[in-house]
Amino acid sequence: EDKVVQSPLSLVVHEGxxxxxxxxxxxxxxxxxxxxKQEKKAPTFLFMLTSSGIEKKSGxxxxxxxxxxxxxxxxxxxxQTGDSAxxxxxxxxxxxxxxxxxxxxxxxx
Amino acid sequence: EAQVTQNPRYLITVxxxxxxxxxxxxxxxxxxxWYRQDPGLGLRQIYYSMNxxxxxxxDVPEGxxxxxxxxxxxxxxxxxxxxxxxxxYFCASSSRTGxxxxxxxxxxxxxxxx
Numbered sequence: 001e002d003k004v005v006q007s008p009l010s011l012v013v014h015e016g017x018x019x020x021x022x023x024x025x026x027x028x029x030x031x032x033x034x035x036x037k038q039e040k041k042a043p044t045f046l047f048m049l050t051s052s053g054i055e056k057k058s059g060x061x062x063x064x065x066x067x068x069x070x071x072x073x074x075x076x077x078x079x080q081t082g083d084s085a086x087x088x089x090x091x092x093x094x095x096x097x098x099x100x101x102x103x104x105x106x107x108x109x
Numbered sequence: 110e111a112q113v114t115q116n117p118r119y120l121i122t123v124x125x126x127x128x129x130x131x132x133x134x135x136x137x138x139x140x141x142x143w144y145r146q147d148p149g150l151g152l153r154q155i156y157y158s159m160n161x162x163x164x165x166x167x168d169v170p171e172g173x174x175x176x177x178x179x180x181x182x183x184x185x186x187x188x189x190x191x192x193x194x195x196x197x198y199f200c201a202s203s204s205r206t207g208x209x210x211x212x213x214x215x216x217x218x219x220x221x222x223x
Contacts, residue, residue, distance in 0.1 A: 004151075006151075009149070031210060032210045034210060034211065034212075041216050041217055042113075042199060042214035042215060042216050042217055043152075043199070043214050044214075045211050045212075045213075048210060048211055088151065088152065090152075090212075092210045096142065096154055096157050096165075096167060097142070097154070097210070097212060098154070098168075099144070099151045099152035099153070099154075100151050101149055101150055101151035102151050
């Protein structure tokens with residue numbers, strides 16, 4: 001059965017800390033892995049990863065995919081209170097998309 | 110502005126009273142999908158549609174219906190809502206070409222079934 005597992009489920013850090021969020025998956029016919037950030041409303045897109053070892057970067061956020069070991073990490077450096085959110089990992093196959101349960105990140109001042 | 114619009118945003122209803130949550134997108138996307146989000150379970154797919162008149166079950170389709178008569182609209186129908194359908198619902202759409210896996214989400218519909 002296809003599945004996407006995120007860890008940790010919850011994380012509390014202080015401003016300035018660096019965090020690493022994990023996503024492992026078992027999906028038949030893998031096409032891509034996506035990271036979303038969800039604050040109070042709808043998830044918003046962060047990264048899409050399709051190839052192993054190629055880091056995607058946007059400001060303080062970066063992500064990389066390992067298709068051999070079937071996982072991805074999302075790094076956030078120098079965290080700010082505005083980074084507090086649920087971070088969702090999703091994996092798509094040929095037809096649809098499967099989401100993990102999310103990691104709730106809380107950044108304290 | 111490119112967007113996915115859901116209505117209503119909030120809904121309180123009683124068991125058994127049929128309801129419809131509308132979803133419309135203005136990006137000419139072929140693919141549309143409905144999810145429910147529950148604490149600790151993440152987003153679970155209810156139904157998806159690859160194009161007009163083509164719909165398929167996701168992971169949790171029981172108790173829901175959908176239709177895709179037009180490309181832009183993908184309503185979610187609860188014929189006889191039950192309390193276990195109390196949840197936060199998201200509609201999403203994506204293109205079948207280019208960056209086709211990037212789904213754009215509506216703002217969500219919070220449903221309470223009493």
